[in-house]
Amino acid sequence: AQSVAQPEDQVNVAEGNPLTVKCTYSVSGNPYLFWYVQYPNRGLQFLLKYITGDNLVKGSYGFEAEFNKSQTSFHLKKPSALVSDSALYFCAVRPVELNNAGNMLTFGGGTRLMVKP
């Protein structure tokens, strides 16, 4: 079975400072990894994904994520946080090889990012 852990319920950072939102995963075989963001009263917006290749993935709104196979991690990062980045962030995983679970995504519990002016 696959699983995702986001160890921090909330991350606080000052505007202009770098931010990191942590994610570790467990999956059989190779993973596809995703980050989504949820703003209040909105659906989940796709930020970025890792499929294969370069371990550093760049996504929307200046976010990037680093895949580390040995540590089974996929941390989300941004060099300079904006107040408008404040939202709920979800990490998700699915195995590369489709199985009886189809293409289902397994999500972490979410991390609330608070960026203060």
Next chain:
Amino acid sequence: DSGVTQTPKHLITATGQRVTLRCSPRSGDLSVYWYQQSLDQGLQFLIQYYNGEERAKGNILERFSAQQFPDLHSELNLSSLELGDSALYFCASSATQGETQYFGPGTRLLVL
């Protein structure tokens, strides 16, 4: 805007009732997924359809069912509703089974 539409946005109903949630995928997407987001369970996968056929089932209750129609829109039917069914229900779609899933704005269900 992801291109995935869901109706209604909000739904308030009573215990024991039945409701239907509707989802229209992005143009050209063949795969539709349903997820439930609740405070205690987080985001959980319910069911997936691909080109009209059920492809995978997750933690979906027997009181819940879904289908995908020939025009590729999907409906999630929730029956014998209980207080604990109150949640945000998301639909997502992808071009094929392996592609990125794009989420709709969700339907917020409140069971009183």
